[in-house]
Amino acid sequence: MIQNDLLLKTLAGDTVERPPVWMMRQAGRILPNYRKIRAKAGSFKNLVTQPDWIAEATVEPVDVLGVDAAIIFSDILVIPEAMGLDYEIIEKKGPLFNDKIRSQSDIDQLLEGDVIPSKLPYVFESIKRTKTILNDRVPLIGFAGAPWTIFAYMVEGSGSKTFSEAKKMIYKEPQLAHQLLSKITSSTIFYLKEKIASGVNVIQLFDSWSGLLNSEIYNEFAWPYAERILAAIDEVPTIFFPKGGWFSYDKFGSSDVFDCLGVGWSTDPKFARQKMGSNRILQGNLDPCRLYDSKQNIEDATSKMLDSFGRNHIANLGHGVYPDTSVENVKCFIDSVKSYRYK
Amino acid sequence: MIQNDLLLKTLAGDTVERPPVWMMRQAGRILPNYRKIRAKAGSFKNLVTQPDWIAEATVEPVDVLGVDAAIIFSDILVIPEAMGLDYEIIEKKGPLFNDKIRSQSDIDQLLEGDVIPSKLPYVFESIKRTKTILNDRVPLIGFAGAPWTIFAYMVEGSGSKTFSEAKKMIYKEPQLAHQLLSKITSSTIFYLKEKIASGVNVIQLFDSWSGLLNSEIYNEFAWPYAERILAAIDEVPTIFFPKGGWFSYDKFGSSDVFDCLGVGWSTDPKFARQKMGSNRILQGNLDPCRLYDSKQNIEDATSKMLDSFGRNHIANLGHGVYPDTSVENVKCFIDSVKSYRYK
Numbered sequence: 102m103i104q105n106d107l108l109l110k111t112l113a114g115d116t117v118e119r120p121p122v123w124m125m126r127q128a129g130r131i132l133p134n135y136r137k138i139r140a141k142a143g144s145f146k147n148l149v150t151q152p153d154w155i156a157e158a159t160v161e162p163v164d165v166l167g168v169d170a171a172i173i174f175s176d177i178l179v180i181p182e183a184m185g186l187d188y189e190i191i192e193k194k195g196p197l198f199n200d201k202i203r204s205q206s207d208i209d210q211l212l213e214g215d216v217i218p219s220k221l222p223y224v225f226e227s228i229k230r231t232k233t234i235l236n237d238r239v240p241l242i243g244f245a246g247a248p249w250t251i252f253a254y255m256v257e258g259s260g261s262k263t264f265s266e267a268k269k270m271i272y273k274e275p276q277l278a279h280q281l282l283s284k285i286t287s288s289t290i291f292y293l294k295e296k297i298a299s300g301v302n303v304i305q306l307f308d309s310w311s312g313l314l315n316s317e318i319y320n321e322f323a324w325p326y327a328e329r330i331l332a333a334i335d336e337v338p339t340i341f342f343p344k345g346g347w348f349s350y351d352k353f354g355s356s357d358v359f360d361c362l363g364v365g366w367s368t369d370p371k372f373a374r375q376k377m378g379s380n381r382i383l384q385g386n387l388d389p390c391r392l393y394d395s396k397q398n399i400e401d402a403t404s405k406m407l408d409s410f411g412r413n414h415i416a417n418l419g420h421g422v423y424p425d426t427s428v429e430n431v432k433c434f435i436d437s438v439k440s441y442r443y444k
Numbered sequence: 445m446i447q448n449d450l451l452l453k454t455l456a457g458d459t460v461e462r463p464p465v466w467m468m469r470q471a472g473r474i475l476p477n478y479r480k481i482r483a484k485a486g487s488f489k490n491l492v493t494q495p496d497w498i499a500e501a502t503v504e505p506v507d508v509l510g511v512d513a514a515i516i517f518s519d520i521l522v523i524p525e526a527m528g529l530d531y532e533i534i535e536k537k538g539p540l541f542n543d544k545i546r547s548q549s550d551i552d553q554l555l556e557g558d559v560i561p562s563k564l565p566y567v568f569e570s571i572k573r574t575k576t577i578l579n580d581r582v583p584l585i586g587f588a589g590a591p592w593t594i595f596a597y598m599v600e601g602s603g604s605k606t607f608s609e610a611k612k613m614i615y616k617e618p619q620l621a622h623q624l625l626s627k628i629t630s631s632t633i634f635y636l637k638e639k640i641a642s643g644v645n646v647i648q649l650f651d652s653w654s655g656l657l658n659s660e661i662y663n664e665f666a667w668p669y670a671e672r673i674l675a676a677i678d679e680v681p682t683i684f685f686p687k688g689g690w691f692s693y694d695k696f697g698s699s700d701v702f703d704c705l706g707v708g709w710s711t712d713p714k715f716a717r718q719k720m721g722s723n724r725i726l727q728g729n730l731d732p733c734r735l736y737d738s739k740q741n742i743e744d745a746t747s748k749m750l751d752s753f754g755r756n757h758i759a760n761l762g763h764g765v766y767p768d769t770s771v772e773n774v775k776c777f778i779d780s781v782k783s784y785r786y787k
Contacts, residue, residue, distance in 0.1 A: 262605075265766050268733035272741070312655070312688075315710045315731065345655075347690065348712055367658045369691055388658065390611035398615070423608050 105239045108170045109302065111415055112338035112360050112382060120407060120414045121169035122438035123242070124431070126421030127162040128174040131428060134161050145190040149176050155227035159241075160234050165428070166435050170240050170303070173228055177246030177307060180288055181255050183220035184211040194260070201258035202281060203270070213284040218295035228299040243301030245293055247308035247330070247343070248285040249323035255281065264313050271322050278322060286326045290333045297336045305340040305363070306330060312345020319349050331358040340384055344420065350376035366419025370409035383410055386419035392430045399430060403437035412443055448582045451513045452645065454758055455681035455703050455725060463750060463757045464512035465781035466585070467774070469764030470505040471517040474771060477504050488533040492519050498570035502584075503577050508771070509778050513583050513646070516571055516639075520589030520650060523631055524598050526563035527554040537603070544601035545624060546613070556627040561638035571642040586644030588636055590651035590673070590686070591628040592666035598624065607656050614665050621665060629669045633676045640679045648683040648706070649673060655688020662692050674701040683727055687763065693719035709762025713752035726753055729762035735773045742773060746780035755786055
């Protein structure tokens with residue numbers, strides 16, 4: 102029994118007094134103890150493979166910020182790595198892969214499916230240790246990147262403003278693209294199932310680069326694979342966050358494979374409500390940059406955002422919290438949500 | 445009298461047989477002679493200040509690609525430079541400013557308004573030389589960045605995935621932000637008036653970073669300044685391209701200060717039509733990555749895109765053409781539009 106089960110109740114459609122609140126990237130970046138762990142670890146990759154440090158980083162925001170959920174500290178790129186594609190995180194630049202996937206033989210060499218979890222024992226071990234420390238105070242969220250987003254990194258080989266190499270494969274070699282997307286999909290399903298078996302209570306699927314496509318391409322190369330993963334997860338509730346994917350809201354609105362839709366900050370809550378209906382659970386979407394503002398303005402903006410979403414809502418930012426945000430202002434956001442009551 | 449006046453007729457709302465076609469970034473990057481000029485110039489900054497080279501780069505796509513309009517080869521960042529903020533273009537990285545605008549005194553030191561054109565004589569000289577070489581074959585488009593986009597670079601000091609420093613000023617010091625936006629606006633108006641006096645036939649205003657905001661912030665900090673510029677231009681038709689600004693289409697739909705709305709590739713033509721009405725002229729929006737595809741697919745996608753927009757349309761990409769696009773495929777896109785006929 103989870104003591105603070107506000108997130109789970111909301112995801113189940115129960116009537117609650119206020120929305121639950123957590124923040125993407127809450128584990129890490131902004132918190133003082135995280136920074137110490139990060140310095141000790143040396144590299145991000147070293148940190149992300151150490152269960153004790155992961156557990157510490159995951160639980161810190163529950164203790165310090167009072168959020169209603171923990172999210173396991175990890176990275177969406179552990180999946181390509183488990184499939185056989187090593188990467189590094191370059192400080193202030195982002196991920197860099199040693200190889201890129203560009204051909205049939207590149208794809209053929211990738212592992213997929215049920216062998217994937219065995220490559221990532223530290224993730225499942227860290228979930229177990231986190232559950233022990235959390236001691237059922239709040240639910241634990243596990244996550245993965247959606248196939249299009251993972252595909253984008255694997256083909257491009259790094260972050261990119263345009264991901265034009267990844268899109269080149271989609272346009273020029275759609276059959277290759279579908280093969281790679283399928284391999285990512287089957288790998289992600291086994292990975293998430295093992296996360297659930299290890300103890301996570303909710304799954305979030307991040308499609309961070311949705312906004313680089315349009316509805317036609319998204320509905321052919323991105324959504325069907327995300328849908329397959331979401332449909333495969335029936336043990337726990339799911340949150341799907343297609344950032345910038347407003348153009349496919351009609352598609353999402355008619356789907357029942359996920360429980361909650363994450364909304365980015367540039368999408369008006371009223372637009373999301375109108376497209377998704379009043380009963381659909383929505384998550385988001387304060388602009389992370391709002392947390393640079395004065396406390397009064399953070400309170401006002403939070404309250405306005407909560408009013409706009411109405412019931413069936415999980416309060417969050419519309420993107421991960423930025424590293425230079427003050428802990429005080431983050432707390433102001435969290436506390437604003439916690440003192441809010443539905444009328 | 446412009447010989448090929450298809451663009452001007454379309455912008456005037458006249459009935460035409462087919463849409464005119466041109467491409468953002470058509471002057472430069474992909475063309476062989478441009479690359480030679482670029483190599484001769486050494487740096488981008490050296491190239492962009494030399495009227496003869498600019499004229500050559502501007503006219504090349506008319507000769508080689510057969511587009512229905514030329515657009516003067518330039519950079520939106522000449523405005524901050526004229527206001528007193530130097531920048532460099534770092535190869536493969538983008539613009540880097542030596543100073544950033546962060547305080548009242550930073551803003552106070554900036555030039556603005558009617559003095560701005562005197563700082564950019566090479567732009568107007570290059571327009572005159574281009575007009576001579578073009579010899580009225582096609583119209584010449586002049587452009588500027590919209591104030592929010594220019595503001596974003598001036599405060600951030602470089603390109604950025606989030607432009608969180610620029611947004612920080614908007615949230616934290618809105619009065620400072622409004623002052624800077626006003627200075628950029630008055631500077632841009634005088635700059636564009638001088639471009640028109642030098643001979644450009646159409647003005648396009650690029651709001652390239654619209655998508656980083658939401659409707660509330662856009663409608664307070666971006667649109668009013670873009671609107672002021674567009675309203676001030678009554679000598680020639682105007683095209684407004686708020687890339688990623690789909691969330692403010694209701695605002696744009698009810699405005700008559702511009703003649704044509706540019707549509708990015710992630711926005712469905714049907715969504716734009718529905719919001720803007722069948723009589724509004726729209727420009728766009730083939731995904732530049734589509735030009736990596738086979739010729740048959742480029743033809744099919746172009747024809748489908750033209751069908752979706754219907755009449756009152758200027759064919760273009762939904763973003764600047766990417767540097768690694770083959771000239772042959774670009775020609776295939778241009779020729780597909782030119783052989784299209786409205787039913």
